[in-house]
Amino acid sequence: MDGCWPVRDVLAYLAGSWRVGRTVRDLTSGDEGRFEGTTVFGPLEEGGLLHHESGTFTWRGVPRPAERTLRFLPGPTPGTADVRFADGRPFHDLDLTTGRHVARHPCAADLYRGEFTVRDADHWRTVWRVGGPAKDLLLTTDYVRGTD
Known part of the structure; x- marks a missing residue:
């Protein structure tokens, strides 16, 4: 699944339910957490x-409930x-017409x-690199389309 899968309309592609697995690595301390x-x-x-x-975010062996909300609005160009x-x-911004986008x-x-990468109709991934004086993190999230 190394290739990119072009998406004509990102909102239509994303609509519905996805299972999520995320690793969070602190590149300074070496600590690693997991969200499911x-x-x-x-x-x-x-x-x-x-x-x-x-879902549940586990950091340093301690599981905690976690949630977030975002709004995905129609962008400046179709799709x-x-x-x-x-x-x-x-x-x-988010443009997956090539199957890959960097924001x-x-x-x-x-x-x-x-970096957003669409693998196929039911799988996509985000990799966020966070750097600066306060943070040095790598967050990798895999999404698998739900069956509901």
């Missing part, structure tokens, strides 16, 4: 998708998305660099 859960992309009244992720935090602040998001003095 689901992400549901459901319709928003104003168009686009509401992304709601929930793309404008990803925003739950409160409406901009996060990043950047400055957060205070740290920089988030995300």
Whole structure:
């Protein structure tokens, strides 16, 4: 599954339920955590998708409930998305028409660099590298389309 799978419409592709597995590595300390859960992309009244992720994050052997919400709005060109935090602040753009996309998001003095890769109709991956004075992390997330 090394190739990229082009997606004509990112919102149509993402809609529905996905199983999620994420590793979080602190590159400074060597600590590694794991998130297991689901992400549901459901319709928003104003168009686009509401992304709601929930599950369990285990860090240093301690499991905790974890969740986050994002808004995937129609992007500036057909088939793309404008990803925003739950409160409406901009996060990043998303264009998977080639099956691969790189996004950047400055957060205070740290920089988030995300690489999105679509493997096929039911599998995609994100790899976020977070670097700066406050963080040195690598987050790798695999998504597998749910069966509901």
